[in-house]
Amino acid sequence: DAKTTQPNSMESNEEEPVHLPCNHSTISGTDYIHWYRQLPSQGPEYVIHGLTSNVNNRMASLAIAEDRKSSTLILHRATLRDAAVYYCILRDEAYSGYALNFGKGTSLLVTP
């Protein structure tokens, strides 16, 4: 799997938007961009994924750069419950039967 680079930590105020960046300069044409998050003492939770176009769901939005070498997870209004480690993971769909490989992720702190 191609490598991703994320900041170790970020901080946000409650009810403000949060933009979590991810760099993946070696992404291949068939790599999907997946985002998962892990709340304290819980298993990871799926957030969103995309290939080329921006994606929206009830949890977040995913903005993908035109050259696909970077992406941004957008939480529109951070809440205290959004405090978690956010992982950006690339995976080639041809290998979708293989396990997701987690990097270090970004630890998001949300302050009231």
Next chain:
Amino acid sequence: GAVVSQHPSRVICKSGTSVKIECRSLDFQATTMFWYRQFPKQSLMLMATSNEGSKATYEQGVEKDKFLINHASLTLSTLTVTSAHPEDSSFYICSARGFRAGGRAEQYFGPGTRLTVT
């Protein structure tokens, strides 16, 4: 709601004993299950991959005789930590891959099991 369950959620055992952790997919058939381990303030590390009815494939550095994985049905996998030692204390997370109604195959994660070996 949860689609993958783990039992127990936390367990404390004495050094030298064995501990079994169960992982169940609740509303889908999991053709593949994965076991991860996570030490404090670290990321998830894949331990092994198991396909139903087949022997598990272990990652480099993971002892297959110490971490026994059984995937006897499409909804249940178990991880047994044999002769546990304090260094095996960790957060164990299972993950199941399969098709849920109307969707593509995804990898779903359990809530994790906190193992403490004294």
